[in-house]
Amino acid sequence: MRVNNCYINGIGTVSAQALDFDAMKDNPAPLLASNKAVHPSYKEMIPAAMLRRMASGIKMGIFAAHQAIQDANETSVDAIITGTGMGCLQDTEKFLDNMLEQEEMYLSPTSFIQSTHNTVAAQIALHLSNKAYNFTYSNGSNSFEAALFDGMLQIHTLRAKQVLVGGVDELADKFDKLFRLVQQYKKTSDDINFIHPASTGACRAEGANFFLLSGEQTEKSYALLLDVFYFNKPRISLQDEVNDFLNRNQITKADIDILFLGYNADVNQQHWFDAYAVLFPDTMHAYYQHISGSFDTSSAYGLKLAAEILKKQTTPTSISYNHIKPRKLKHILLVNQSNGQDNSLVLIRAC
Amino acid sequence: MMYSGVAITGMGIISSIGNTVEENYYSLIHKKSGLSYTKHIHTIHKEKIKVGEIALTNEVLEELLGLPNDNSFTRTSLLGAYAAKMAVEDAHIPDMSSSRTGLISATSVAGMDMTERYFHIYEQNPSLQKYIHSHHAGNCTQKIADYLGIKGMVSTISTACSSGANAIMLGATLIEQGVLDRVIVGGTDALCKFTINGFQSLLILSDTENKPFDKNRNGLNLGEAAAYLVLESWEQVQTHSKKVLACISGYGNANDAYHQTASSENGEGAYLAILKALQKANLQPDEIDYINVHGTATINNDLSESNALLRVFSNVPILSATKSYTGHTLAAAGAIEAVYSILSLQKATIFPTLHFTTKMDNSPLIPNTEVVHKNINHVLSNSFGFGGNCSSLIFSKCV
Amino acid sequence: MTTLKEQLKQQIIEALNLEDIHIEDIQDEDPLFGEGLGLDSIDALELIVLLDKQYGIKLTDPVKGKQIFSSINSLADFVAQNRCK
Numbered sequence: 001m002r003v004n005n006c007y008i009n010g011i012g013t014v015s016a017q018a019l020d021f022d023a024m025k026d027n028p029a030p031l032l033a034s035n036k037a038v039h040p041s042y043k044e045m046i047p048a049a050m051l052r053r054m055a056s057g058i059k060m061g062i063f064a065a066h067q068a069i070q071d072a073n074e075t076s077v078d079a080i081i082t083g084t085g086m087g088c089l090q091d092t093e094k095f096l097d098n099m100l101e102q103e104e105m106y107l108s109p110t111s112f113i114q115s116t117h118n119t120v121a122a123q124i125a126l127h128l129s130n131k132a133y134n135f136t137y138s139n140g141s142n143s144f145e146a147a148l149f150d151g152m153l154q155i156h157t158l159r160a161k162q163v164l165v166g167g168v169d170e171l172a173d174k175f176d177k178l179f180r181l182v183q184q185y186k187k188t189s190d191d192i193n194f195i196h197p198a199s200t201g202a203c204r205a206e207g208a209n210f211f212l213l214s215g216e217q218t219e220k221s222y223a224l225l226l227d228v229f230y231f232n233k234p235r236i237s238l239q240d241e242v243n244d245f246l247n248r249n250q251i252t253k254a255d256i257d258i259l260f261l262g263y264n265a266d267v268n269q270q271h272w273f274d275a276y277a278v279l280f281p282d283t284m285h286a287y288y289q290h291i292s293g294s295f296d297t298s299s300a301y302g303l304k305l306a307a308e309i310l311k312k313q314t315t316p317t318s319i320s321y322n323h324i325k326p327r328k329l330k331h332i333l334l335v336n337q338s339n340g341q342d343n344s345l346v347l348i349r350a351c
Numbered sequence: 352m353m354y355s356g357v358a359i360t361g362m363g364i365i366s367s368i369g370n371t372v373e374e375n376y377y378s379l380i381h382k383k384s385g386l387s388y389t390k391h392i393h394t395i396h397k398e399k400i401k402v403g404e405i406a407l408t409n410e411v412l413e414e415l416l417g418l419p420n421d422n423s424f425t426r427t428s429l430l431g432a433y434a435a436k437m438a439v440e441d442a443h444i445p446d447m448s449s450s451r452t453g454l455i456s457a458t459s460v461a462g463m464d465m466t467e468r469y470f471h472i473y474e475q476n477p478s479l480q481k482y483i484h485s486h487h488a489g490n491c492t493q494k495i496a497d498y499l500g501i502k503g504m505v506s507t508i509s510t511a512c513s514s515g516a517n518a519i520m521l522g523a524t525l526i527e528q529g530v531l532d533r534v535i536v537g538g539t540d541a542l543c544k545f546t547i548n549g550f551q552s553l554l555i556l557s558d559t560e561n562k563p564f565d566k567n568r569n570g571l572n573l574g575e576a577a578a579y580l581v582l583e584s585w586e587q588v589q590t591h592s593k594k595v596l597a598c599i600s601g602y603g604n605a606n607d608a609y610h611q612t613a614s615s616e617n618g619e620g621a622y623l624a625i626l627k628a629l630q631k632a633n634l635q636p637d638e639i640d641y642i643n644v645h646g647t648a649t650i651n652n653d654l655s656e657s658n659a660l661l662r663v664f665s666n667v668p669i670l671s672a673t674k675s676y677t678g679h680t681l682a683a684a685g686a687i688e689a690v691y692s693i694l695s696l697q698k699a700t701i702f703p704t705l706h707f708t709t710k711m712d713n714s715p716l717i718p719n720t721e722v723v724h725k726n727i728n729h730v731l732s733n734s735f736g737f738g739g740n741c742s743s744l745i746f747s748k749c750v
Numbered sequence: 751m752t753t754l755k756e757q758l759k760q761q762i763i764e765a766l767n768l769e770d771i772h773i774e775d776i777q778d779e780d781p782l783f784g785e786g787l788g789l790d791s792i793d794a795l796e797l798i799v800l801l802d803k804q805y806g807i808k809l810t811d812p813v814k815g816k817q818i819f820s821s822i823n824s825l826a827d828f829v830a831q832n833r834c835k
Contacts, residue, residue, distance in 0.1 A: 048770060049788055049790075052766070052767040052769055080606075085489065086486075086487055087487075087488070087509065095545065095548075095549065096463075096466070096467060096470060096545060097470075099467070099544065099545065099548050100470060100471055103395065104394060104395045104396070104544065104548050105802075105803075106799050106803040107549075107551075107552045107799065108552065108765075108796060108799060109552040109553050109792060109795040109799070110795075110796060112548070112549035112550075112552055112553070113553070113612050113737065113792065115549070116511045116736075116737050116738060117488065117509035117510070117511075118509060118510040118511055118738045118740060119611070119738060121510075121738065122606070122611060122737070122738025122739055122740065123738075125606045125608045125738075125739060126609075126610075126611070126739070128608075129608050130606060130608055131605055131608050131619065131620060131623055132605065132606060133604050133605065133606075134510070134604065134605075134606040134738075134739075134740055135508065135510060135517060136508065136510050137506055137507065137508060137509070138461075138488040138507050138508075138509040139488065139489035139492060139505070139506045139507040140487060140489035140490065140493070142506070143489065143507075146506040146507075150521070153524065153528065153530075156528075157524075157528065174470075178470075178473055178480075178483045179483065181473060181474065181480060181483065182480055182483045182484060229504075230504060230505075230506065231503050231504055231505065232454075232493060232496050232497075232501070232502060232505035233502045234502065235448060235502045235503060341493060342489060342493075552795065552799070553795060554798070554810065554811075554812055610791070611792070612792075613791065
């Protein structure tokens with residue numbers, strides 16, 4: 001199937017960490033139960049007439065997309081593909097709440113228009129006047145990986161030369177309250193411990209992480225995106241899925257230098273991630289959601305870190321989960337899941 | 352038997368014009384509209400707007416699916432599971448785990464039909480809180496996958512009104528690229544107050560039956576539906592001597608990049624999507640025999656789509672708008688119209704458009720209004736969504 | 751009428767989230783759409799909601815709205831003649 005290599009050439013991010021945060025050298029600011037993104041100034045990039053309507057996700061998405069394209073030294077793209085777990089939750093909540101409070105009277109069309117899941121991808125296309133392929137995936141915690149897989153496929157099959165792929169999710173007060181009610185996210189009083197979690201729920205956050213994928217290696221290239229696979233549940237066992245994936249890419253477990261896991265301080269999720277971790281007992285395990293916070297597409301932040309590690313050939317101590325040091329930095333495997341569902345495997349290699 | 356394209360080996364559908372493929376076909380050829388005032392949704396717009404509502408209640412659907420009492424299916428997932436099950440049965444799949452099988456489903460409503468019911472009362476009602484997990488799009492697909500016993504590549508596409516077509520497009524790509532041997536693709540959306548009020552706030556709901564491509568068109572009717580196709584690799588087809596209903600020979604997606612909801616006057620996004628589909632299918636425009644248009648009957652869409660068609664085709668082929676029967680079923684639209692396109696090929700029949708009386712002012716195009724029997728080889732099906740998302744699929748007879 | 755015009759300006763600023771605009775910035779005779787304030791078709795729909803909510807006026811045709819919304823003057827005239835609240 002593969003015809004063309006796929007490189008990660010540009011990265012753009014809006015996250016819960018400071019704008020100038022560099023994971024390679026800085027210590028991350030500790031997380032709270034709920035973490036707003038640190039927003040850059042958007043008005044230089046987005047005209048006031050459009051900015052006034054936009055919720056966090058759209059602003060973050062446009063900014064991160066723009067940053068990724070600039071980072072890659074590109075000016076246009078042949079496809080825009082986004083992943084979002086919950087979609088445009090702020091506008092959904094606004095329209096829904098008003099509809100219920102006002103008994104279906106005097107409803108603002110703006111929030112309805114912006115509540116559709118593909119609003120971020122559409123606004124990016126509008127912003128760039130881009131008429132190319134435009135898809136949005138919304139499938140829980142592997143929404144970003146579904147978008148990444150599609151982007152990779154576009155490159156491999158020569159349908160596109162430059163593809164913008166990203167993951168976006170935003171906070172929303174009332175929906176977040178409901179997610180806390182069912183222990184998906186932590187309450188303010190909950191203890192936060194990523195290594196030995198004792199409380200349920202993850203640390204809620206929001207963010208946008210975009211990548212410029214290209215068929216061509218340049219001096220800007222971070223890493224080669226070798227393969228992506230996603231599945232709802234393992235057909236036989238996780239071990240089999242991982243082995244099949246590595247075999248398809250003609251490598252073994254010993255070739256993996258770092259295993260990225262989505263450990264999220266949720267005591268109920270710990271054993272699901274451990275099930276992956278035990279398959280790589282001699283490999284460095286890394287975690288990142290103590291930096292990005294947790295939302296359905298926060299695994300995209302993990303990919304950002306992994307790509308930076310391969311480019312800079314250095315590993316920050318702040319992400320080490322099991323204190324094994326890698327002997328080299330060539331292959332990184334990222335795994336993610338949620339409650340045993342929406343699994344994903346992403347394999348990258350140093351250029 | 353070979354044809355360039357991806358083999359379709361099964362289909363299933365539920366809509367306001369029928370609970371099975373056969374019932375839908377019967378309604379189409381007997382001009383039986385599915386539009387009526389809503390019986391199940393309690394909205395202040397109840398007596399003002401018509402919708403394409405499915406008669407089966409959630410309770411009946413749960414029973415037909417054999418679900419336990421404590422399930423957390425929303426109406427969208429019930430409809431989806433119902434249609435997907437029929438597609439799988441039609442394709443005679445004895446064992447879902449026998450080859451690399453996936454599910455790509457589309458939805459825009461997802462669990463909103465339940466969320467809007469319970470949003471303000473969840474805290475005081477722990478027994479209802481299971482529906483909080485059912486709100487998001489991925490959960491809807493997860494339920495369908497679990498119901499069918501699918502373990503593998505499962506994902507959800509949500510691009511508003513083009514979602515269903517895009518799910519089919521992705522599925523076709525996965526088969527062509529050898530990623531999967533078999534994939535169930537389609538979409539589902541239930542009616543709910545959120546979307547009714549949303550479209551009402553945009554002032555694009557009709558207060559009568561929708562009149563696609565008509566001078567006096569005054570907006571769309573919303574509908575609910577679900578439809579799925581089973582796509583299989585040629586190796587699967589040959590190894591298991593599968594019957595092939597039709598092929599997906601072409602597809603294309605492009606973005607209008609004009610406005611968040613309105614389409615550009617010259618239909619640029621639609622034009623590009625249709626061209627891509629033709630290119631993929633290796634067909635010239637004059638080889639298309641019939642078009643199932645997006646045809647929502649809004650002032651904006653029908654003119655924009657007409658302009659796009661006039662740009663592509665020097666002689667625009669016969670066309671019809673089946674949303675005149677079912678209403679606009681959002682993420683399911685591209686999928687139910689795929690089923691109608693396949694039926695067209697199988698039965699050598701072009702379906703009527705309902706409620707049409709007068710040609711549009713700024714377009715020479717007149718939709719077909721009678722049942723026409725004609726041998727058809729290639730059908731173009733258009734689906735255009737909010738955010739300028741334009742998708743076109745081409746279904747072809749397998750030689 | 752002056753009070754109504756000022757009221758309308760304030761309501762427009764709030765409904766359309768025009769964060770950097772103040773009442774003094776909106777001239778009575780300036781176009782609201784296209785140039786001037788630079789509002790668009792989505793704003794037109796929001797103004798229709800505003801007319802209903804604040805003044806009990808139901809407009810169902812957005813095309814008719816274009817005429818009424820051409821400036822603060824035309825909008826104030828229309829509201830003064832048709833308001834139910």
